[in-house]
Amino acid sequence: MKQSKKTNSKQVSYTSEQAIEASTVYFNGDALAASVFVNKYALKNSQGDIFEDTPDKMHRRIAKEIARIEKKYSNSLSENDIYDLIDKFRYLIPQGSPMTGIGNPYQIASLSNCFVIGNNGESDSYGGIMKIDQEQVQLMKRRGGVGHDLSHIRPKGAEVKNSALTSTGLVPFMQRYSNSTREVAQDGRRGALMLSVSVNHPDSEDFIDAKLQAGQITGANVSLRIDDSFMKAVRDKQQYTQKYPIFSSKPLFSKQIQANDLWGKIVHNAWKSAEPGILFWDTIINESIPDCYADLGYKTISTNPCGEIPLCAYDSCRLLAINLFSYVVNPFTSNAYFDFDLFKKHVELAQRLMDDIIDLELEKIEIILDKINQDPEDDSVKKIEKELWIQIYNKAKQGRRTGLGITAEGDMLAALGIQYGSSQGIDFCVEVHKTLALSAYRSSVELAKQRGAFTIYDSDREKNNPFILRIKQADAQLYKDMIENGRRNIALLTIAPTGSTSLMSQTTSGIEPVFMPVYKRRRKVNPNDKQATVDFVDEIGDSWQEYIVFHHRFKQWMQINGYDTQKNYTQEQINQLISVSPYAKACSNDIDWLSKVEMQGAIQKWVDHSISVTINIPNHATEQLVDQLYMRAWEVGCKGVTVYRDGSRSGVLISTESKDSSKESGQLSFSTKRPQVLECDIVRFQNNKEKWIAFIGKIDNRPYEIFTGLADDEDGILLPRGINEGFIIKNKDEQGNSRYDFQFTNKRGYKTTIEGLSYRFNPEYWNYAKLISSTLRHGMKIEKVVELINSLQLDSESINTWKNGVSRALKKFVPDGTHVKGQQCDNCGSTSLVYQEGCLICKDCGLSKCS
Template sequence: MEKTLNQTSESAQKTNEILSVENSKNDETVIKTYSFDEALIEATKYFKGDELAANVWINKYALKDSEGNIYESNPDQMHRRLAKEIARVELKYDNSYTEEEIYDVIKDFKYIVPQGGPMTGIGNDYQIGSLSNCFVIGNDGNSDSYGGVMKVDEEQVQLMKRRGGVGHDLSHIRPKGSPVKNSALTSTGVVPFMERYSNSTREVAQDGRRGALMLSVSVKHPDAEHFIDAKMDGTKVTGANVSVKIDHDFMRAVKSNSEYKQQYPINSDNPKYTSSVNAKTLWDKIIHNAWKSAEPGILFWDTIIDESIPDCYADLGFRTVSTNPCGEIPLCPYDSCRLLAVNLYSYVENPFTEGATFNYEKFNKHVGMAQRIMDDIVDLEMEKVNRIIEKIESDPESLEIKQTELNLWQKIKTKAIQGRRTGVGITAEGDMLAALGYKYGTPEATSFSTDIHKNLALAAYRSSVDMARDRGAFPIYDAIREEKNPMINRIKDADPALYNDMVKYGRRNIALLTIAPTGTTSLMTQTSSGIEPVFMVSYKRRKKVNPNDKNSRVDFVDEVGDSWEEYHVFHHKFNTWLEVNGYDTTEVAAMNEEDLAKVIAKSPYHGATANDVDWVEKVRLQGAVQKWIDHSISVTVNVPNECPEELVSEIYLTGWEEGCKGITVYRDGSRSGVLISNEEKKEDEIINKFLETNAPKRPDKLEAEIIQFNNESEKWIAVVGLLDGRPYEVFTGAAKESFSILSQVQNGWVIKSKSEDGKTRYDFQYEDSHGYKTTIEGLSRTFNEEYWNYAKLISGVLRHGMPLNFVVDMVDDLHLNDETLNTWKKGVVRALKKFIPDGTKPAENVCPSCKEPSLVYEEGCLNCKSCGHSKCG
């Protein structure tokens, strides 16, 4: 049980004295800040030259304040911060871990890795935020009034501003065309509210990123087909992932090609509205859309509910209604979860050799520690939530304005206290298997993985039961409520003594386990991600050749005459395999494709990458492991572009039959904004794909550069407005009259404002050598109508993020009859080409952040393998 104040006072006093001495000795360290470059140098040393991992760590996890000041220069400082805070919580309880014991298992990202919110927020007193990665919200009952809709919208925004990912279900909204008691007379249905919630997501910034949202609806809902089609034109609901909740009756109707009853309310014994659909026809639409765009995802809802331990307490407020954005945590309204990953690769001894073994003893010990650390993080989260509540209460706004936010966090606090939910997971499954000589996607590998996850589950549950004995069970624990739960009964069969102790002492946590996406986490562990196979063994990079370097190799010359050398960057653990097997990694990196393929073919990664594995066997792996995960698994089945729709259907059907709780299939090249394959695409397809995003909001003031060009014999200039260093809009005009001075200016700012008549106007401002600012009014006034319309077209595609090489191609291909317009076109092309990095054309899977051709789709997100950029939704 938790110690009393008297019991802990002596040890706490000693700890405070130590901390006080440390702080007095290290006052400079406490307040020291680092420039980005300073931190990058130190972090790159820490990651042994891996600048990508260093960048990701600094941008996402290093301790910062709201002004962007950086207080840590390498992850070791972060791990000390985390260990100190977790040890402070441990002191509240018997048999507490020391700071050194905690530090030893989290340092170097080797064994236990807190993910996301915990890594960023623990010990961060500079920002008021939550440690939770995942939230689900919703109204009690079936409220679909506008008041209820607006409340959910506000709650979603309030959570996202604290960096949380949010999910909520729309099945309570009445179907399109049904009567309502207001001036509208009939309901608009589910889709308009999808758009509302999506737009809210896009409006909330999270340290330079937008929030993540999951919207779900039951297949039983009469608007299910509209929900399924809502994202297909690529212009709507761009701020959310969408998933359909599918029940057993629907799947059986699909297999028998029979009718399926839809109704509203979906769980009513006496529904107001009913309809009948052919299940196979609706299923084929789901499959087609998933094949074409990777959405909707599927949640096998009856499996989720039947297996859910928290749903044993549904009448006490723990009825699961939706999932977080990546689907790995099904939750009840106002519950939340924090995430942590155990690095499986680190338990392989003598990796990539015939003597490779898995250290079960160390693994089981560390899993027990991971579960206890996660429970400590629940306590740390309560401190964070209390700070949020205190801030809301002290805000000068009236209670009327802040009441919804205040109620929201009080509900979240109550749920966390009642359930103490945790999210212990794993990463590096693919590397673990390869290091042991297993080929991912084979029955032998699946069998071994299942045993690992069974051990993990038993060790975590043993830890939670031991904590219940020492610290107390979660307040609403009731063994009788859980006695028929399938997960509990698997534990009972596998370890009767553990089950008997659980009945006797209870359990500290209502649910414990998950497998979450570990995209950025795996960049820092330098391993494969989550339960996924290695995405690719080798990535091609390019570097510009110095003409004076006699030892360089020229692989191709680009259109402007620059020479480039291509080389290979390898997955970290493939490098380890190379070294263990006596290869010179530098020599292998310089090999041509044919020779490199021969080397890869000798490795355990051959035929076992994301696009190579037996896709149905991968789903069987997910289903087998799911039996030992009480929450869910975030996983993406990657299939090639030529994959037929029938295979996608087979994958989904296998997922249901094998007991998966959810599944997503990504067909190479199908996701808007990322084109993975190297095949040439038609220009209009490319343009459409890159227009399937909303333009980022224009600030009132944009940096700008000026480029001069000739329009026939006349001198013209192009003013290119830049957002984050990338062209966002373009203005052109003749360099005469008041514009003549711009011929002597290189850069400045484009300022957007409203004129007296209410129309939008754009002015140019620059600063001379003496620091005086001059404003030139009316950038567009020398345009004739035709120039202005073409400029608006070009600016439009720039704002929507089309890669610059495609913008240049589009402008170059404009069919302009007038010779003057053609020379103007060439000037604009020249102006835009200046901003294409190094004069090269980025590949089709270009990252919007670093512009490298390194975007991949995995675990429900677009992840960049070059800079760590991640976008879920």
């Protein structure tokens, strides 16, 4: 341990190694959970000093801050009361932004996980479009995921009153918003964006086709807002009228289409590439309690990036999950039962904590606004950012929206001996979520008595809302109390993905089943080490030891039922173990897909926001199955659904040119003669503490050559931070030798040229860059080039650092969904790894790894 020089002298800081070692002990040897905590959630400053070596310190930090808010109100909870609820991720788990940001003096960031912004369909001017672009970036830099809708933008070919004469349509603006997201994702920040559009928009087909183009719209998820009239037209094989403005009684433009033709395109694209996702918009709006106040600014217009929170413009939400597994008493025994009494008590407390977190968020926004006011920029520059946060502050204060949800649904059922996806399993889950909804609403009503209702509460507005009517039928007294006292929060519930937090709670994620209860993991070993056991040698000669990993709760089942968890089991013995366990026929690949849709629809009745869930289907699944799943999801009342077919994103490439064998295999045949001018992308990255830069020349948006080296060295490239693209121009120097210049347009609109990229980088880097550029020019797949770079055996430590940076730069051009061969997920052992925005993503457990 060391004393931090940057903070109070009493505050102890830790190295990353110290924190991971201490956290590994905390997690009983689970190094992955320890790494997730230290890298994502432990308190740290910008110098890299870490002030929490275990989650216990984080939980104390959070409990202290929430207790401070509690003191403002009557019957306040103590710090210890709150700590006991969140300790060891056992009961209540603040998600993401709240876990990182509560009590964090080192980051000026929001506590909200989700935001939606937009013009409410009022403006599709360039000014309005650019305003949304800036707002999106301002939110992402404060750690928020953002969604917005494009239905207000006029369709391609429509008349405009400027020099262009006609509109370019949706797709160019999708690209703009996507590129902005990718820019914010640099230097450790991760942008997340949802773009949506109504199926009633005449450009909706272009919208759903846009992401099939390799390398396009890589910074956004896309979802189609589908109305009931379209679904009925599909079902009845009828025509459907698209309009602009959408659903207008006096449209400026309209056209009739065969609903089944567009539906076939939607299904095909989802089967082909896992997008678009579907939002059943009429279900969302009809069920939405905030839309009872649409005329007061609460009209829902889009969702957050994962789709679990439909929101109005400039509203936001914070998330907290309840660990369902912890309410199973005597788990994995014949005496197991779910403690509904404790569960109801904790749900009511969880909703109370969620309301406290809103107060903490309001404080955070005040700090953000103070920071904006102190910034040296002119007020005209700061205007949009300042007005953005004022609107978000007002929405949070007025509506006090919360996002209370769950995790560990799969483990809960297994612990009770109930099969996931069975009719018994669905019925029990519905009972749990009904209990959660009623308890949370009861808590919000009680908070309204103590603290006051959200300011625009009006029982008459809500009296015909289907969700409110279900509460009335299930608990007449609760409904009566709500009418009399109001409710503290405009909407309360959601089910979000809980990937990294479920790793720390060591449970299944969200409402998902377990991926695999037992799997193999590999650890790289030195074959010359006398203690090494080599079980596998990969294609580049690295040696690996294989070992069995048990899902934490499956291991608990084994221990409770007398099975040896230290034994070296054969695969046959593992299969036998699984077959007699409560996880039998209840893993990701075992669940009947339609049953999962039925389960989502049934649970949705008791979730006032929405549910983030993906239906995973095998590679051989047909488009007809996707059609059936989407149609059934609408019929049973799901608010949204995404279908992912195994391997569906690999090698997706649409070309207007005639197909040949090389393009169908993902191989490009570049011309042997280099064009004089190439489009160029700038990719900045950091190796250790050194700043590096890569210039990537492109043909047809595919890398053709690469130059890279130190960014700010005396002998390197010094380039303004805002420059992310330009041109590489091949010229001749005074001696007649080839020279590569970089040309870009500066912020004032003037062209600037940096001469001789080849002269500005270390010659050793340059020689390797020529080798890599040669492979790119011969059309080798990008993922194969990355594999080649990673396999280079280099003696120089600096060259290895350079190698990692080049690999990282090129990964950004690997088509999303491309399968990664020869690697296993560090978490679940699955070989279903794909590239997504340059990162490795496990399709089975959701682990993300960016190198």
